[in-house]
Amino acid sequence: MSFNQLAKDRPRLLIVGGGYVGFTVAQKLQTRIKESGGVVTVVDPNPYMTYLPFLPEVAAGNIEARSATVPHRQNLRDCELIDGRVENIDHANRKVTIRGIDEGPEFELPYDEIVVAGGSNTRTFPIPGLAEKAIGMKTIEEAVSVRNWVLERIEVASLTDSEDAKRQALTFVVVGGGFAGIETIAELEDMARTAIERNDRLKVSDLRFVMIEAMGRIMPEVSKDRAEKVVAELRSRGVEVLLNTSVSEVDRDLVKLINMGDKSPAGELATDTLIWCAGVAAASFIKNSDLPIDERGRLRVGADLRVTGDDGPFDGAWAAGDIAAVPDLTGAGPGGFCVPNAQHAVRQAARMAKNIMAAHQGEPLQDYYHEGLGSVAGLGLYKGAATVRNIDLGGLPAWLMHRLYHGYAIPTVDRKARVFTQWGLNMVFGRDTQPLRHLHDPRRAFEKAAGVKVSDAKASL
Structure with a gap:
């Protein structure tokens, strides 16, 4: 038009x-x-x-x-x-x-x-190197890129003889302990665990997932007790949860941390993957x-x-x-x-x-008023957290509530049917861990066929 x-x-x-x-x-x-x-x-x-x-x-x-x-x-x-x-x-x-x-x-x-x-x-901050290194989780394109990147890092790590390079490839850092950050790191860890189990050159203990949150707790939308239980569950799965901690600088593949209490250095993380979920x-x-x-x-x-x-x-x-x-x-x-x-x-x-x-029509307007029943979060297959009418739930019941609520909430019958069908297929056939390579550079194969020099620089998100 x-x-x-x-x-x-x-x-x-x-x-x-x-x-x-x-x-x-x-x-x-x-x-x-x-x-x-x-x-x-x-x-x-x-x-x-x-x-x-x-x-x-x-x-x-x-x-x-x-x-x-x-x-x-x-x-x-x-x-x-x-x-x-x-x-x-x-x-x-x-x-x-x-x-x-x-x-x-x-x-x-x-x-x-x-x-x-x-x-x-x-929402971003003027942290040196952040814009050049990190990726968000706010668009569908970012979600697809993160999925393929994480699975690709696993394959890269499985073929290297360098322990340092393997450690860096398999270190995944998520910043932000709200719903977006917690669900992102939990779902990715669940997927990565399955992908590693299918790769006989790696073991699950090679994975390193790190959650960084500037506040003293995560998920302010749920009760403090439920938030602490989520932290305990993540840590039981090997996820490192660093509270009262933030990013001070990103120097290429090195993420430098700072203690939010006394502003002292809080260590460094060598990683290929930095996912930013610190609010909107x-x-x-x-x-x-x-x-x-x-x-x-x-x-x-x-x-x-x-x-x-x-x-x-x-x-x-x-x-x-x-x-x-x-x-x-x-x-x-x-x-x-x-x-x-x-x-x-x-x-x-x-x-x-x-x-x-x-x-x-010249009729009186009504104010918006909604008293929420609670909140739900998915933490990987068959794992979740929920607070409903001040009742805390975890595990399978919370996961089911999460899926039922959001499956219902997405608009149109067409999309509801597609979502529930895909969930059902995954339950029957298992999680799909097949990455699609070079989505960030789709002309790579054609340039190579045409004799154009393809950059040898290290791939990035």
Whole structure:
């Protein structure tokens, strides 16, 4: 679709971001707004919604990558879809500046109402060498790359005669002890253990997984007792859990650690793999707007999900999800705001869709209120952790709850069927530990065939 083909004579509800919030709002409103003579326009660089809680399972090979995504064009047929990114929001004049993907053309798009649902990015810090070495766990591409990289390191280690090189290849470091980090390291360790058991040149004791967390505990979303039990389980599996510890510098393959208490050096780790899961930050494009943001870079919104400044709500502006500071009326959220997770995002989107239609019909809006039943986490096959109505669960019951909840929560019947089918096949045939090589460099074979010199430099994530 070219700019000239975009609707110009219909009221436009512009949705910035096609993740949980954007996808859900668009799905719920597309037909009703089309029938009323308007158009819903969704702008996102990706042509799909990524179900982020499944990224650790994609990295571990439990789910195929595409099954953890929900395609826009198949499910938002009554929407106007733009694969691009919003670079500026001028709400005073009701227009945005959009840049097409792959540095495509830039153009302005007018709107009547806007839903800002741009989500979040990986939160990083100005640590020397971090950007050059680490990889996140925030996109489907990162999850696939991590999976293949870890399995490739195992094969590399099995063919080296150098104990130092083997140790470095089989040392996997994950930074961040929240849900993302814990699920990532637990799932990867489970997968790596299976892969090593299938390789007679290595033994499981060759593996070294290290979890680094700057705080004194992990998983603040669950009870302290359950978090301590998760730490105990990880350590029983050989995972080193370093609390009150952070990364001070990354010097090529050497990760230097620091004690967060007295800021003293806390050792070094020689590793080929550094996975960064130390939290998220609101998408930065929102700073290029005339909408109010708080000290953490999030949009200020009211409990009814309208963007709200010091003088009250902004007419025609809505926001929810990770990019917004949504008040948590239950009082359970840190700082009085909802935590940035999928559970809140999906429910906020449903409430927002109802409020948008209520506003169109002159009806009163309702505040977002959700008292969570608890939280669930997968820690590898048949292993999990959960806190449900203040009851702590572990092992198989928690793992089953994790799978049932997220299998239910991913949108569309198509994706639910694919996910449950793949889980079932894995239970029958076992975990798939086959890596796909050179996904980061797919032209490698062709360049070699064409006689072009392929770089001999050491591969990296």
